[in-house]
Amino acid sequence: MKQLYKLLPIVFSIGLFGCGNSSTQENANSTGTPVTENKDNFVSDLPDTAPVIKVGTEANYAPYEFKDEYGNVIGFDVELMQYIGENQGFKVEVYNDTWEQLFGNLDNKSRDMVAAGLTYSSERANKYLLSDAYAPLPTSLVYLEDSLDIKSLNDLSNLRVGVLSNSEPYEYFLQGKYTVGSLEQYPTTFAAVEAMAQDKVDTVVDDSGVLRYTLNDLPSLKPQYFDYENIRADGARKVFLIDKSQPDLLKKVNAGLNELKENGTYAKLTTKWFGTDLTKASLQQQQILKNTQGQ
Numbered sequence: 001m002k003q004l005y006k007l008l009p010i011v012f013s014i015g016l017f018g019c020g021n022s023s024t025q026e027n028a029n030s031t032g033t034p035v036t037e038n039k040d041n042f043v044s045d046l047p048d049t050a051p052v053i054k055v056g057t058e059a060n061y062a063p064y065e066f067k068d069e070y071g072n073v074i075g076f077d078v079e080l081m082q083y084i085g086e087n088q089g090f091k092v093e094v095y096n097d098t099w100e101q102l103f104g105n106l107d108n109k110s111r112d113m114v115a116a117g118l119t120y121s122s123e124r125a126n127k128y129l130l131s132d133a134y135a136p137l138p139t140s141l142v143y144l145e146d147s148l149d150i151k152s153l154n155d156l157s158n159l160r161v162g163v164l165s166n167s168e169p170y171e172y173f174l175q176g177k178y179t180v181g182s183l184e185q186y187p188t189t190f191a192a193v194e195a196m197a198q199d200k201v202d203t204v205v206d207d208s209g210v211l212r213y214t215l216n217d218l219p220s221l222k223p224q225y226f227d228y229e230n231i232r233a234d235g236a237r238k239v240f241l242i243d244k245s246q247p248d249l250l251k252k253v254n255a256g257l258n259e260l261k262e263n264g265t266y267a268k269l270t271t272k273w274f275g276t277d278l279t280k281a282s283l284q285q286q287q288i289l290k291n292t293q294g295q
Contacts, residue, residue, distance in 0.1 A: 042082045044091050051090045053249065055081055056111040059096045063213035063273045064117030064135075064238075067096075076209070076273040077115040080134060081240070083265050084256030106243060113242040113249065117207075120237035129250045131240040134257055135270075136278060136285040138229030138236035139169060140208035142215065144196060150203065150226045153178040160184055162192035162201035168235070169205040189214050197221060207235075209274050216275040231285040232292070 044050075057065045057073065065075035073096045085092040094115075097105055105111040106128070124130060141150055148159070157179045163170040165185040173183055184201050186192040192204045193214050204211065208227060215223045229235055242250045260266040261279050270278040 042079065044082070044086060046086065046089065046091055052093050053085060053090050053112045054110070055092055055094045056097045056102055056105050056114045057094060057116045058099050058102055060099075061117045061210070063209060065115070076135070076269060077117060077240075079269055079273075080257075080260070080266075081115050081253075083260055083269070084253055087256040087259050088252040090252070103241075106241060109243060109245075111243075112246060113240055113253070115240050117209075118239060118241060120234045120239050124239075124241060127244070129242040129244050129247065131242065131250065132254045132257055133237040133239055133285055133289065134282070135209060135238040136231040136236055136281040137207060137209040137212075137238065137274070138227045138231060138233050139205065140211055141203050141205050141226045141228060142193075142196075142211045142223045143203040143226075144221060144223060145202070146224065148202060148224075150224075153228055156180045156203070159202040160200070162186055162195055162204040164189065164192065164206060167206070173205075193218070193221075212274045212276070231281060232288055236285070237289070 057077065059065045059067050059073040059075075061075075063075050064077045065073060068074050073094055078092075078094055081092050081094075095105075095111065097111075102114060102116060106114050118124070120130060120133065143150060148155070150156070150159075158181045160182045161173065161180045162184050163173065163186070165187055170183065170185060173180055181202075184192075184195070186195060189204070189206050189210050192201065192206070193211075195201050196204050197218075208225065211223075211225070215221060231237075240253055242253065257266070260269075261282065266282070267277040267279045270276065
């Protein structure tokens with residue numbers, strides 16, 4: 001297949017975990033400095049007296065959070081938090097922290113919460129308050145040839161599998177539980193997808209949200225997806241981290257998230273960033289997790 005000539009507006013990073021806003025800031029140092037204003041930024045209707053919640057992120061994981069061409073931090077997580085804040089009466093101020101600073105700034109209380117495409121873990125649950133899962137997007141396979149008809153990881157025994165270098169999927173397949181024809185590493189999701197379009201690999205593995213965002217910008221390709229994780233998996237449970245001393249903020253974030261699902265805002269945002277309405281899947285995930293936890 002010919003090389004792709006369409007360029008995405010952002011080069012995807014190898015970062016596995018990763019918001020715009022009229023108050024989004026670039027944290028080049030410990031205090032942060034403002035970035036260029038973007039006319040398309042979210043504009044709050046809340047009064048100037050509304051409380052401000054400082055949200056840390058790492059703008060390195062499209063489409064959850066990344067920089068636009070003006071240097072503004074944008075993405076699904078950012079917009080979702082902005083609308084949650086609008087619904088619950090607080091303004092959102094987003095800071096682009098380095099991965100090393102991300103948790104430290106939450107620990108030292110210079111940030112109120114973190115929104116960075118993070119997944120659930122018991123370690124995080126013990127240290128922080130975790131929001132309800134907000135994006136039911138498991139790790140997935142994508143392929144272009146209908147004849148492959150991948151229904152199980154056992155179907156990969158003769159296939160060339162593209163993965164991000166040193167990523168969780170790479171480590172997963174490296175364990176040898178499932179046999180693959182070959183495991184090919186790439187520095188970005190886009191590079192792996194491009195290799196698939198050039199018939200250098202048969203399938204690409206990554207977070208379903210990242211794959212869908214990448215492929216949505218390449219309409220000439222006709223992708224087929226196989227979610228080999230289910231929405232019970234920790235990798236499908238994207239959560240916001242909140243300072244443990246702020247249970248009221250946790251209640252507001254969860255209440256706002258639920259209201260956005262009810263009023264259709266969540267459907268618009270997930271369709272915008274992932275190409276599909278995730279409301280039904282999110283509600284299913286929420287019910288499954290409640291049943292599992294015996295709530």
